[in-house]
Amino acid sequence: MTLLQAKELRNYLDEAIPTHNDSSSHDGTQSSSMTNKSIVSERNRRKKLNERLYALRSVVPNITKMHKESIVKDAIDYIQKLHEEERKIQAELSGLESKSTISEFDHEEDFSLNPKRITSESFYDSGGSRSSPIEVLEVD
Amino acid sequence: MTLLQAKELRNYLDEAIPTHNDSSSHDGTQSSSMTNKSIVSERNRRKKLNERLYALRSVVPNITKMHKESIVKDAIDYIQKLHEEERKIQAELSGLESKSTISEFDHEEDFSLNPKRITSESFYDSGGSRSSPIEVLEVD
DNA sequence: AGGAACACGTGAGAC
DNA sequence: TGTCTCACGTGTTCC
Numbered sequence: 026m027t028l029l030q031a032k033e034l035r036n037y038l039d040e041a042i043p044t045h046n047d048s049s050s051h052d053g054t055q056s057s058s059m060t061n062k063s064i065v066s067e068r069n070r071r072k073k074l075n076e077r078l079y080a081l082r083s084v085v086p087n088i089t090k091m092h093k094e095s096i097v098k099d100a101i102d103y104i105q106k107l108h109e110e111e112r113k114i115q116a117e118l119s120g121l122e123s124k125s126t127i128s129e130f131d132h133e134e135d136f137s138l139n140p141k142r143i144t145s146e147s148f149y150d151s152g153g154s155r156s157s158p159i160e161v162l163e164v165d
Numbered sequence: 166m167t168l169l170q171a172k173e174l175r176n177y178l179d180e181a182i183p184t185h186n187d188s189s190s191h192d193g194t195q196s197s198s199m200t201n202k203s204i205v206s207e208r209n210r211r212k213k214l215n216e217r218l219y220a221l222r223s224v225v226p227n228i229t230k231m232h233k234e235s236i237v238k239d240a241i242d243y244i245q246k247l248h249e250e251e252r253k254i255q256a257e258l259s260g261l262e263s264k265s266t267i268s269e270f271d272h273e274e275d276f277s278l279n280p281k282r283i284t285s286e287s288f289y290d291s292g293g294s295r296s297s298p299i300e301v302l303e304v305d
Numbered sequence: 306a307g308g309a310a311c312a313c314g315t316g317a318g319a320c
Numbered sequence: 321t322g323t324c325t326c327a328c329g330t331g332t333t334c335c
Contacts, residue, residue: 063323064314070234070325071312077237084244092310094210097217100240104224107247111254118258199307204329210310211327232325 082088082096085103090096222228222236225243230236 059322060315066324067314067326068312074234074237075312077234077241081237081241081244084241094214094217094310097214097221097237100244101217101221101224104221104240104244104247107244107251108224111247111251114251114254114258118254118261121258121261200330203308206308207310207329208327215327234325 078093078096081100082091085096085100088096088099090099218233218236221240225236225240228236228239230239
């Protein structure tokens with residue numbers, strides 16, 4: 026734990042680690058400088074994704090596992106929970122609102138026996154508030 | 166795009182792809198069967214993480230980019246937005262509540278709720294769900 | 306003692 | 321054109 030963590034930390038702090046620093050011959054064919062660049066680029070990409078992942082972990086409360094996969098999983102659960110909660114809150118709020126104004130119009134849709142309401146593709150909300158319940162096929 | 170996607174899809178459907186299927190000599194030292202297992206295990210792990218990542222993408226609205234990193238980034242943004250929004254809504258609701266000091270009606274009805282709650286066992290936030298101001302060090 | 310998780314370099318495709 | 325993103329196999333480290 027300590028050793029690996031230290032290694033990662035070192036990797037975080039340190040930025041440009043020259044792998045080999047080849048002697049680039051200055052004729053037409055650059056031998057392996059482009060390979061070197063590719064390596065460092067790829068390394069950078071990896072690091073960035075990891076940072077993003079850790080940021081995600083930091084934004085989700087009560088995270089216990091450090092594993093990458095668990096991080097994403099917890100994030101998904103949390104988002105779903107937030108969705109549900111938000112919907113509930115909104116229902117409650119609208120209920121309060123409708124209490125003050127007597128509902129003369131009753132546009133009552135029949136939702137008695139419709140157990141399956143799958144709204145797959147949502148409309149996003151673009152800065153507003155209303156999103157839609159999103160169904161995720163859990164593959165756990 | 167198509168080719169790579171097809172490949173990934175194929176990889177999703179297909180499960181056990183024997184890489185080399187070495188001739189395991191049945192003496193004391195198993196030569197590379199454990200290597201083979203390690204390979205398939207690693208492949209499995211990778212696949213799982215990817216599925217998780219796609220699930221995350223599906224739970225976040227208005228996702229445009231397919232890139233792994235962007236998926237996580239958008240998820241972070243979305244979570245932050247939800248946090249803020251929730252706080253706002255809650256403030257609004259508490260304002261309304263204080264306006265009308267009537268709290269006799271307390272009917273919680275879940276008319277159209279999924280048969281299976283997402284947060285089945287974990288009730289993790291202590292009721293109010295307001296935890297802490299979360300600072301994400303953005304490294305964009 | 307062996308599985309789980311990780312970072313790494315590399316070849317290949319897509320843009 | 322080159323750069324980016326990805327999956328892959330492998331070595332290493334920690335349970």
